[in-house]
Amino acid sequence: MFKTVLFPIDQSRETREAADVVTNVVKKYSSRLVLLSVVEEPPPDAPSADPMVSPEVVAKLLENAQSLFSGQGIQSETLERQGKPAFTICDVADEIGADLIIMGCRGLGLTEEGADDSVTTRVINLSPCPVLIVP
Secondary structure, eight states: OOSEEEEEOOSSHHHHHHHHHHHHHHHHHTOEEEEEEEEOOOOTTSOOOOGGGOHHHHHHHHHHHHHHHHHTTOOEEEEEEESOHHHHHHHHHHHHTOSEEEEESSOSOEETTEEEEEHHHHHHHHOSSOEEEEO
């Protein structure tokens, strides 16, 4: 049913909590697991304290996530992309032929419009495949 699962990750608590659901789904359906982290370019005039704009931090995050799943007996692929998180997640889902995106309910990213329009909300609205949101 879910041949390819895309798991966008960041450093949020929601991502860590969603990892258990990802493990269960991938094992149940013998899915291919693709881990994605998006490096977002900060606005040129704003100093950024966001760790997700550092390629080094993102690379380490992907490495740690891959190790976590490997310890559960799950092989995974990693992708690091640059861009706006919601759009990039949906583009990658389309590119890899994802059957399911699993993500935390909030994550670190809010859009420019603020708290009412999170990255998760945008992914739900733009996704080319079903999205499982883990509260």
